[in-house]
Amino acid sequence: MTQKYTVQGATGEFEVVIGLEVHAQISTQSKLFSGSSTEFGAEPNSQVSLIDAAMPGMLPVPNMECMRQAVRTGMALGAQINKYSRFDRKNYFYADLPQGYQISQLYHPIVGEGEIEVTLDEKDPDSATKKIGVERIHVEQDAGKLMHDQHPTMSYVDLNRCGVALMEIVSKPDMTSPREAGAYVKKLRSILRYVGSCDGNMEQGSMRADVNVSVRRPGEELGTRTETKNVNSIRFLMQVVEIEARRQVDLIEDGGEVVQETRLFDPNRMETRSMRSKEDAHDYRYFPDPDLLPVELDDAFLEECRSSLPELPDEKRLRYENELGLTAYNAAVLTAESETSYWFEELLAQSVERTGKSDKDLAKQCANWLLSELFGALNKLGVTLEESPVSPSQGAELLSLVADGTISGKIAKDVFEIMLETKQGAEQIVEEKSLKQVSDTGAIEAAINDIIAANEDKVAQYRGGNERLLGFFVGQTMKAMQGKANPQIVNEILKKILDN
Amino acid sequence: MTDITELGIAAIRDGVASGEFTAVEVAEAFNSNVAAASALNAFIVETPEIALSMAKSVDDDRAAGKDLGKMAGVPIGMKDLFCTEGTQTTAASNILGGFVPQYESTVSANLWKAGAGMLGKLNLDQFAMGSSNETSAFGNVISPWRISGGNNAPLAPGGSSGGSSTAVSARLCPAATGTDTGGSIRQPAAFTGITGIKPTYGRCSRWGVVAFASSLDQAGPMAHDVRDCAIMLESMAGFDPKDSTSLDLPVPDWEAALNSDLKGKKVGVPREYRMDGTDQDILDSWDQGIAWLKDAGADIVDISLPHTKYALPAYYIIAPAEASSNLSRYDGVRYGMRELPEGANLQDMYAATRSEGFGPEVKRRIMIGTYVLSAGFYDAYYTQAQKVRTLISQDFKAAFQQCDVILAPTTPTASFPLGDKDKDPLSMYLNDVFAVPASMAGLPAMSVPCGLNKDGLPLGLQIIGNMFDEQGVLNAGLAIEERAGFTARPNKWW
Numbered sequence: 001m002t003q004k005y006t007v008q009g010a011t012g013e014f015e016v017v018i019g020l021e022v023h024a025q026i027s028t029q030s031k032l033f034s035g036s037s038t039e040f041g042a043e044p045n046s047q048v049s050l051i052d053a054a055m056p057g058m059l060p061v062p063n064m065e066c067m068r069q070a071v072r073t074g075m076a077l078g079a080q081i082n083k084y085s086r087f088d089r090k091n092y093f094y095a096d097l098p099q100g101y102q103i104s105q106l107y108h109p110i111v112g113e114g115e116i117e118v119t120l121d122e123k124d125p126d127s128a129t130k131k132i133g134v135e136r137i138h139v140e141q142d143a144g145k146l147m148h149d150q151h152p153t154m155s156y157v158d159l160n161r162c163g164v165a166l167m168e169i170v171s172k173p174d175m176t177s178p179r180e181a182g183a184y185v186k187k188l189r190s191i192l193r194y195v196g197s198c199d200g201n202m203e204q205g206s207m208r209a210d211v212n213v214s215v216r217r218p219g220e221e222l223g224t225r226t227e228t229k230n231v232n233s234i235r236f237l238m239q240v241v242e243i244e245a246r247r248q249v250d251l252i253e254d255g256g257e258v259v260q261e262t263r264l265f266d267p268n269r270m271e272t273r274s275m276r277s278k279e280d281a282h283d284y285r286y287f288p289d290p291d292l293l294p295v296e297l298d299d300a301f302l303e304e305c306r307s308s309l310p311e312l313p314d315e316k317r318l319r320y321e322n323e324l325g326l327t328a329y330n331a332a333v334l335t336a337e338s339e340t341s342y343w344f345e346e347l348l349a350q351s352v353e354r355t356g357k358s359d360k361d362l363a364k365q366c367a368n369w370l371l372s373e374l375f376g377a378l379n380k381l382g383v384t385l386e387e388s389p390v391s392p393s394q395g396a397e398l399l400s401l402v403a404d405g406t407i408s409g410k411i412a413k414d415v416f417e418i419m420l421e422t423k424q425g426a427e428q429i430v431e432e433k434s435l436k437q438v439s440d441t442g443a444i445e446a447a448i449n450d451i452i453a454a455n456e457d458k459v460a461q462y463r464g465g466n467e468r469l470l471g472f473f474v475g476q477t478m479k480a481m482q483g484k485a486n487p488q489i490v491n492e493i494l495k496k497i498l499d500n
Numbered sequence: 501m502t503d504i505t506e507l508g509i510a511a512i513r514d515g516v517a518s519g520e521f522t523a524v525e526v527a528e529a530f531n532s533n534v535a536a537a538s539a540l541n542a543f544i545v546e547t548p549e550i551a552l553s554m555a556k557s558v559d560d561d562r563a564a565g566k567d568l569g570k571m572a573g574v575p576i577g578m579k580d581l582f583c584t585e586g587t588q589t590t591a592a593s594n595i596l597g598g599f600v601p602q603y604e605s606t607v608s609a610n611l612w613k614a615g616a617g618m619l620g621k622l623n624l625d626q627f628a629m630g631s632s633n634e635t636s637a638f639g640n641v642i643s644p645w646r647i648s649g650g651n652n653a654p655l656a657p658g659g660s661s662g663g664s665s666t667a668v669s670a671r672l673c674p675a676a677t678g679t680d681t682g683g684s685i686r687q688p689a690a691f692t693g694i695t696g697i698k699p700t701y702g703r704c705s706r707w708g709v710v711a712f713a714s715s716l717d718q719a720g721p722m723a724h725d726v727r728d729c730a731i732m733l734e735s736m737a738g739f740d741p742k743d744s745t746s747l748d749l750p751v752p753d754w755e756a757a758l759n760s761d762l763k764g765k766k767v768g769v770p771r772e773y774r775m776d777g778t779d780q781d782i783l784d785s786w787d788q789g790i791a792w793l794k795d796a797g798a799d800i801v802d803i804s805l806p807h808t809k810y811a812l813p814a815y816y817i818i819a820p821a822e823a824s825s826n827l828s829r830y831d832g833v834r835y836g837m838r839e840l841p842e843g844a845n846l847q848d849m850y851a852a853t854r855s856e857g858f859g860p861e862v863k864r865r866i867m868i869g870t871y872v873l874s875a876g877f878y879d880a881y882y883t884q885a886q887k888v889r890t891l892i893s894q895d896f897k898a899a900f901q902q903c904d905v906i907l908a909p910t911t912p913t914a915s916f917p918l919g920d921k922d923k924d925p926l927s928m929y930l931n932d933v934f935a936v937p938a939s940m941a942g943l944p945a946m947s948v949p950c951g952l953n954k955d956g957l958p959l960g961l962q963i964i965g966n967m968f969d970e971q972g973v974l975n976a977g978l979a980i981e982e983r984a985g986f987t988a989r990p991n992k993w994w
Contacts, residue, residue, distance in 0.1 A: 050603060053834055054829040054834070055583075055601070056583060056601070056829070056835075057583045057601075057605060057706070057707065057708040057709050058707070058708075059706060059707050059744065060744065061741065061742060061743075061744050091824075093831060093847075093850055095833055098831075098833070099828065100825070100827075100828020101828055283874050285824075285873035286873075286878075287821060287822075287873050287878070290713070290714035291711075291714045291744060292744050293744055
């Protein structure tokens with residue numbers, strides 16, 4: 001049972017209430033209302049259409065693929081899908097917003113209430129889970145980027161991001177600790193990546209969170225919240241909750257009052273700072289965008305969205321446990337990220353194909369190899385699974401050699417080392433280095449006979465009842481055969497000879 | 501030979517096609533009329549070379565035996581709200597001073613594709629906000645008409661398409677584009693004795709047209725007569741995937757289906773349009789119109805549009821609300837005017853640019869729009885106005901159960917002297933009281949000249965049709981036109 005998270009003040013304990021607005025960039029080739037590319041890292045202002053630059057007379061045309069991805073995401077969260085939604089304008093002036101308004105969905109979002117189940121301690125498969133409510137998902141335009149370091153007195157504007165489609169996924173204020181907030185974003189990110197609606201890349205800004213935090217003494221009404229904008233990593237998110245909760249508690253205990261305001265997180269100084277308070281908050285003058293018709297989704301569209309959804313992490317985890325017989329821990333780790341599960345499933349499928357064995361027979365071996373051998377190696381190399389020098393097919397080639405007895409598990413480790421270094425296939429390595437396991441009983445028997453002849457005292461001890469000496473004979477035999485003897489056959493023959 | 505500049509679209513098209521005259525001759529003739537009419541101030545930019553080169557390419561096509569478009573060889577005036585590639589486009593505002601688009605609006609591109617040529621960019625009320633063409637940053641447009649009996653006070657050509665109405669009426673061009681948000685085609689057409697139609701919302705793409713109020717803005721032709729309007733509208737209209745509100749419908753051959761025989765048709769006469777403040781001349785012309793349509797075979801039906809009186813107030817909430825947002829993009833950052841006082845920050849630049857760049861009427865509407873959308877007022881104004889808008893649409897829907905088209909005056913008065921109403925926005929806004937309901941409902945509506953008032957100034961009758969029924973509107977318009985025999989013309993004084 002996870003301990004309840006509280007902030008200890010001088011006058012007592014405080015609970016923390018957290019709500020998150022996650023902005024997730026929808027993975028599409030082109031922007032929400034224009035044909036411009038959304039690719040990351042292009043030259044400034046090279047991906048800007050007349051529409052993005054808000055030239056006179058330009059009109060937005062919705063990219064239905066963005067709506068489709070938002071609907072699929074909503075479905076993955078078990079959320080209500082609104083067949084009727086509408087775009088509104090959020091009006092404000094800023095240099096990164098050429099239209100002078102952001103096209104968003106205030107009054108009629110495309111996705112309504114849903115929920116996400118998070119495991120509070122991912123290291124512990126038996127830890128408690130909690131359902132975090134999702135209030136809504138709406139689709140909106142991103143703004144451009146201001147660059148303040150290009151000129152001594154002026155700021156430059158890069159409109160490449162301007163008009164890129166975002167989903168704003170608004171949670172209910174259901175989280176009560178940094179860990180829950182972190183777990184929520186991690187799980188959300190995982191689902192988005194499974195669905196393929198967002199790449200979840202927080203470093204590139206594809207996913208960022210506005211963090212609403214308030215504190216209260218147990219049993220009291222909700223406190224005044226602050227909103228810390230644009231937090232772009234899970235670690236920062238957890239820090240923001242901690243720092244902001246502490247700041248609010250200290251403020252309250254010093255007789256102050258929390259002001260409803262937007263704040264910015266400064267990770268270098270580990271503090272949040274006020275951006276603007278409610279008094280000078282914008283009046284966004286939302287109203288329905290008259291350039292756009294309401295979005296009305298028909299059943300065929302919804303059916304396509306639903307049928308194109310992949311198996312989601314929670315279903316997958318249960319299937320791995322129940323049908324493949326994996327441990328809860330392994331199933332959880334393998335399904336936490338879509339890449340890992342896809343890699344695992346490819347490895348398993350190829351191994352099945354190569355060996356003709358069932359996936360249930362091979363699943364454990366594949367899971368263990370992937371989680372210990374491969375992850376260990378990737379860790380050492382400091383690369384991600386996507387950058388792995390070994391492909392699932394190459395992994396399956398290696399594991400099949402073990403499964404059919406061509407090499408032993410121990411030799412397999414050596415072969416894998418060589419694969420990582422040389423990028424050669426396992427079969428080729430085994431062939432070239434003559435690492436094939438010897439299963440020829442004649443050769444093994446001959447070696448055993450030599451060893452028995454040279455160690456008559458030990459034979460006598462064994463036969464006198466010291467059965468632990470079997471290990472000694474196995475070791476000697478393997479040594480004599482340069483490790484290539486099939487250990488199972490060695491065991492069998494040794495027992496046969498010694499027990500006679 | 502006849503004076504080419506007396507001809508309208510159909511006659512020029514046919515003359516060019518038959519070889520009676522060349523497109524270049526036509527362009528030259530109108531170019532010289534334009535050049536001689538600077539006193540009217542109808543044009544912001546004159547483009548005689550463009551007119552000539554477009555005409556030449558029509559002549560070349562004809563010589564090469566190629567098929568000619570619906571408007572081949574017809575030079576027109578382009579309201580300066582349409583973005584024209586390579587030619588300055590300002591919406592008659594300083595804030596777009598010197599702006600030269602790198603793109604062509606869909607409507608103008610369609611017209612060029614049909615073989616039309618461009619004589620220049622026509623003056624208008626700034627951002628199409630106005631009913632007298634007195635809000636242009638490029639000065640007032642002067643109507644070619646004068647009150648009979650020697651009073652030479654300059655008159656309003658109507659607005660916002662005042663450059664268009666003056667230019668067509670004074671034969672500076674055979675036709676011009678207009679845009680109509682709340683009467684901006686019909687009212688100036690009525691004031692200058694020409695014909696203009698605002699089609700069903702969505703018929704003409706808004707892509708590349710400087711936006712005033714997106715849910716109301718609609719382009720349309722202004723020309724000599726009903727047939728010319730039909731031809732030109734066919735060339736302008738059509739589905740445009742670049743405008744989400746564009747109608748995905750084929751464009752009918754309106755010209756071919758013109759028919760002034762109204763037997764079996766019902767014409768509705770809305771009792772709520774008999775308003776106080778309407779000139780007796782106007783009321784008389786309305787009665788005359790009813791008689792003409794009866795004569796054309798139509799049955800006259802008394803109809804009710806009960807929410808008519810709320811249309812104008814609701815319009816003056818919705819249109820400014822949309823405008824306040826649409827005009828936010830004019831911020832001095834990317835194009836047009838930038839005012840950057842010494843030491844100014846971003847907010848200062850916005851304020852300075854917009855204070856300097858927008859005219860008083862535009863500022864007034866931005867302020868009204870900002871106010872009605874602001875927190876605490878939104879429901880009382882904007883939401884309420886949208887409800888009224890729905891009721892107005894329902895009024896028309898019910899009316900069209902009883903009739904095929906509706907006949908009403910276009911305006912409550914004839915043209916008035918410039919300076920008469922510009923200090924009193926409300927009386928100016930009232931000019932569009934008959935025009936606004938059809939705009940709010942997105943319906944096709946046209947103004948056809950029907951006679952002169954006691955001062956010798958033109959009057960227009962308005963025909964409002966059901967959704968998509970431009971044909972019904974054009975046919976009823978034709979029936980009036982044939983019976984009105986309107987041939988009056990301003991005496992040339994410019």
